Amino acid sequence: MGAAPRPIARILIDSPVPQLDRLFDYAIPPELVPEAVPGVRVKAPLRTAGRVVDGFVVELATEDDADRALSELDAVVSPVRALPERLHRLARAVADRSAGSASDVLRLAIPKRMVRAEKAWLAARVGAPAAEAGAEAESDTGGSGADAGAVVGDAAPEAVAGAATGELAGYPGLADRIAAGERLAVDAPPRPDAWARLLAEAAADTLARGRSAILAVPDHRDLDRLQGEVAALVPPDSLVRHDAGQTGPERYAGYLRTLEERACVVIGNRSSVYAPVHAPGLVAIWDDGDALYDEPLAPYAHARDVALVRQGLEPCALVFAGHTRSSDVQRLVEIGYVSESLAARRETANVQLSGSREDEVSVRVPSAAFRAAKDALAAGAPVLVQVARPGFAPTLVCADCRHPARCGPCGGPLHARSRGAVPVCGWCGVSAHEWACQKCRSVRFRLSSSGSERTADELGRAFAGTRVIVADGAHPVLEVAAEPALVVATRGAEPFAVGGYGAVLLLDGERMLQSPDLRIGEACLRWWSNAAALAAPGAPVHLAGVNGPVARAFASWTHAIYARHELAERAPLHLPPAARVARLEGEGGAVVRALEKLREAVPELAPDAVLGPVSLEAVDRFGPTAQRALIRFDYARGGAVAQALRAAVIAEVVGTRRRKDRKRANRATLAVRMDVLDPEL
The missing domain is CATH 3.40.50 (Rossmann fold)
Known part of the structure; x- marks a missing residue:
């Protein structure tokens, strides 16, 4: 008889190295089989680097080939399934669209683990006293602990039912359109706090229907105003604030609340659009034209684009609201992808x-x-x-x-x-x-x-x-x-x-x-x-x-x-948002090679699609030969362009290692940024 199939885990490694942006197979030791479930944090050996790295279990499988050499998982860090399948799917889609790595996306979406907050949350779920569970635990960074519920507000649960009406803040039928999962552009009236009341009522109505809502705003001042409105309409344990100004334990405890199989309302900044809430029913972005929504870290995905990708993966309502309308949202309206929602009475300043x-x-x-x-x-x-x-x-x-x-x-x-x-x-x-x-x-x-x-x-x-x-x-x-x-x-x-x-x-x-x-x-x-x-x-x-x-x-x-x-x-000039624009920067030779591979991979690009390359005069991280080029392309070819540019980045890294160029081995030679909002050479 043949050997019994052995269990394996497919791990997403937390690494910025582009060629490691894939799933790796690891054998699961017998003692870790009960704990190694999809979504948990693990530590695994990386033989090429000679060290143990962090990662997440994405999939479990079995294989009959017991002779295949596989490294074993080193440890399961936590029993919490911090990476649900829906979040991994979103991270993968955003990374592919942005020519980036899924681990970079998850670094923005999942806060750093805080042990005391995690133990308090686990204890609360099993009914044990939270104080005993976290009495002597410390966070991974040595910080102070926090309560498990990073929730705010003092409204009574009965307040939710009062928000479930057919008309929200003067917009006839808006509640029903949100419940139907439509994509909407809403022009808010020019009155103090009218926008916050509109979003709060929409979130409360969504929660009353048993689904979660995510409300993203640009900065902490908007967040404070929105919190006051939402807290008056939803129960305190259903409101989660996601704020970069929070302490590590507070932010992680709030993230743990979004993992529960209970609907909630998440309010926060640009990274809140990644919140892995249960049964999402609404994702709303206030004032999407604000520059604070443009993510400064790789893979530089704008919150508006993340929301669009998410709505395509998890059918829910998507609302872009603001006193003005960005040209990006207007493009979506003109192609029929987003519909307008008009107020019953037009108001002007x-x-x-x-x-x-x-x-x-x-x-x-x-x-x-x-x-x-x-x-x-x-x-x-x-x-x-x-x-x-x-x-x-x-x-x-x-x-x-x-x-x-x-x-x-x-x-x-x-x-x-x-x-x-x-x-x-x-x-x-x-x-x-x-x-x-x-x-x-x-x-x-x-x-x-x-x-x-x-x-x-x-x-x-x-x-x-x-x-x-x-x-x-x-x-x-x-x-x-x-x-x-x-x-x-x-x-x-x-x-x-x-x-x-x-x-x-x-x-x-x-x-x-x-x-x-x-x-x-x-x-x-x-x-x-x-x-x-x-x-x-x-x-x-x-x-x-x-x-x-x-x-x-x-x-x-x-x-x-x-x-x-x-x-x-902008349409005749192929400028965003009429067209997508990617920026390619790096050493002169690397940029030229990447452009050649791009032409081979996407031959249907227009002859004038590439602008440049031009030399970067200022001192640059890519050295004295640094160059920059812009690539203009339509939305239908976005996937092919992103894939080709990502392949070029990986090829440069692998080629540098093969040439054993020690001077260049530890620094980047090529960088890609998709969806540049204001292209300039």
Whole structure:
């Protein structure tokens, strides 16, 4: 008789090395057979590296070939199935779309293991006292422990049933469309907290139907506002906050809650779209055009793209909501992949274009905007003033020739921290005590721009006796009271005002539009609209000194039409999102070889699909021969392009090892980034 089939485990190794992005077969020792189940963390020997590595069991199998040499699992780290099959499937799909590794995706999706939080969660599931189970355990990083339930809120369970209505926040039929699993674009009304209430009601309705909801927002300020709305509608043990600002134990405990076979509502930042919740019924992304959704770590998958991939794998409703509409969502609407959901009554902000006449072009705060601020303060309401940049005077120029003031040692731009202060370099931080203009040798400079602090100083003089509040990166302010105050904030840092602002002044619009960014029009429209939505109903919103299509779209509140025009202008140039763009960087020879292999693998690419390669002038991680190329392609060929570029990356790594080039063996020679939002050479 032949030998009995032996059990094997297929392991996904946690490694950034691209050629290890596959499943490895390991024999399961008899003593580990009961514990080695799909999803658990394990340690396994990696013979090529001569060390033991971490990994996850993805599959179990048996084989009859007992003579095949297989390494044995070293240990099962935890009984928790931290990698459910649905999350592995999502990670694999996102990695394949982004020409990356599944382990890199899981590093973003699964928090680091914390032993005390894990033991408390396991004890709670079996009914044992949580305090005893985790009394002497410590986290893997030596940090303090946390309770098992990283859940928030104090609403009663009965609150859920009240949210299950046919109409959500003024959108007829929206609840039924979400329950049917539709993909929707929702333009939120410009009212304070209306967007948070809309998403909260949608999540509560989904939970009442026995399914989970995931709500993603850009930053912690939005998360705080959303948490308050959701906590009033769902039970406290059904709300999980996923926040990069949480401690390790808190974040891991919240992740463990999403593994349970109970529906929940997850609110969080960009990585929350990976939450492996039970029975997902809704994935909603608020303000998808925000740059914070663009993942800075490999494989650089945007949260919007992850949500689209997930909705294709796990049928559920997908909602893109915002005060504006990104051109990416507009493309999905135009091809019929996403449908629009309109409110029963169209609401617009009271936008007024101020200072557009020739006699007021040079005036930073036009007379109409000044009067609006004065009237709002007299009525007892706060006034919001949005500016482009923080600081006092972000840029300085020569007082005689108007040449930009630059640092002598490094050539960086000079700025002033206060009125009369010595200029300081923005690059090297050196104070320019004996500065002289490089062009005319003048020693006099002038302030050529106004940051948040200088604007606050000037407005404080104009409105004597009025409290002035600065809100920017260095002075974070989350909320202001319903009392007279001038709130000077940089874009994106505007605090919430109780009852709404009595007036909103949007300054430096022309300066914002001058940024060399493909999407600067969309970005400005989004910044202005989000600020306008903080105004009280009917309060004036003054956009100072701006004309053109962006200003007209803002004044008429026709954001979808502007997104449609942007998309139409980019289509002939094959710019995103009309087409996908990948960026290829690396050593000169590696880039050329990768492009040749790409042409062989995807011969149907257009002749002008590749832009470059061009040399990178600055010091680069790929050395003095570093080059960069852009590849433009349509969405139908995305899979083939990603596969070819990934194969090129692996070929370069393997080729370097075979050539035994010690100088290059420990550093990357080629890097790929798919779906570049703003391509530039």
